[in-house]
Amino acid sequence: MLPDSHLKIVIVDESPIRAAILEDGLREAGHVQVIRIEDRTNLLARVYAIDPDVILIDLENPSRDVLEQMFQVSRVVKRPVAMFVDQSDTASIQAAIDAGVSAYIVDGLKKERIKHILDMSIMRFNAFSRLEGELEQTKLALEDRKVIDRAKGILMKVKNLTEEEAYALMRKTAMNEKKKIAEIAQSIITAAEMLK
């Protein structure tokens, strides 16, 4: 039996960043044979050529259906492959689906042997979506900042205020109207455009 560190693991993910994050995790855990497939052309032929023990694929990837062909008897199948998630482990299935990852393993490979691989995938996928979420937040905050600065400029010019006074006025209005400062700022910009 191969030591676990020698299991051949294929990652099928159209997001190169997420695939890299997952690959790093697997390598840190001691796996030496990790292969990423990003291009979807001839996917099945490439998987057969690599002949992996474990395949990890993101759930937003329509190519999952391509991999399902491995289950049907066919002359090109080298080794039958079974899906890891089954009814015996509902918590795992739920966690995997929530994270957006699915796994296939070679038939006969004990599930316990790849449990940590799936857990790692779930963790890394979740970490990736958190990163994405934070990036989105940062972008939004940056966007808000720009709008607020523009509105501040308008107030300073029209009402002859200092920068601090302009900001204080917007903040007060926002609090009175139970709105975000960025929303108030946007209204100021819109109004200024209309009054041009």
Next chain:
Amino acid sequence: MTDGKNKLRIGFIPLADAAALIIAVDKGFTKEEGLDIELVREVSWSNMRDKLNIGLFDAAHLLAPIAIASSLGLGHVRVPIVAPFNLGLNGNAITVTNDLYKALADHAHGDLADPKVSARSLADVVAERRRKGREPLNFGMTFPFSTHNYQLRFWMASGGVDPDQDLRMVVLPPPYMVESISSGHVDAFCVGAPWNSVAVDLGIAHILHFVSEILQRATEKVLAVRASWAKENPDTLRRLIRAHGNAADFIEDVKNREETCAILSAPNRIDVAAEVIRRTLDGKLKVSPDGTYRTSERYLMVGRIGAARPDPVQAAWLYAQMVRWGHAPLSNEFLAISKAVFRTDLYDAVLGKGSPLPASEPADGVGAFVGPAFDPNDIRAHLSLWKIRRW
């Protein structure tokens, strides 16, 4: 009226044959039944199957063969599924590259629009490629357990082409079909609307056949729920079936065609031009880049002529194909389980039996272009007919 579960999550794949489901929700037929439905667009049939199986979806727009395979536990865990409403009959087409179309035309003895002629012509093309030492042809289909897979196989094998030996059958997600044919990755595919039309419009392919020319009545997608869910939510299911019946009637009324297509074409639904969806529902398709159209009364039948009523004969035919190609073992028990997936009783209890089918409909309920009538009680006889088989 509104006892039981009212909030449902239902998965769909952006295809024209999700019409009854999408219209049931977006036109308010489910709301009339007191149902609050969230439609979730899915990217793969594998996801759909898994999410339905583990309960993340209450119901799903599902390939009929997946409902059967899941109930039989083929390749995966066994989860009994029931189909109380048929989302439509037919609707697929076989599309080939311009090059393959020309080769088929060159080898045709007779009218290529006749599937008997085209299948024999394909056998000649395959033989010629082999003589010349060329790579086997690649045929794309949507899923291993798909109507597309079995329809392609049934057609080509009739002409002497062995789908497992003479060419390669490759699974391709529908949104990748067109790029695969344009890159030369596949030579042909069988898929539902709108993808055949998209390829023809790009000038890169011909529609060779409507599947309705191969099988007059072929169940395509079903509204699927877990058998356990159906048992636990009988009232909700009745309301869901009624909403679908109303939606199918709405779609089939030509007066509503424009509104139907506008709803279906929305970015969060099928997301293609309303005009392309219209061709599917009208059964009038551009089949050649030169602008030739072909029309059929049977292209995609959503509710007319009993199309929405689940028919166990259809389940038996699909199961027989699984056995023929070595995808399922042959047993009376499996045949019975397959037939029981299609719940005519649940449909009839809400929508009634409907009027008897006109005499023009095939007597065996399938109407295949070759072979004797299909007997759903004698799968063995059906299988013994064919030389090319894995059984």
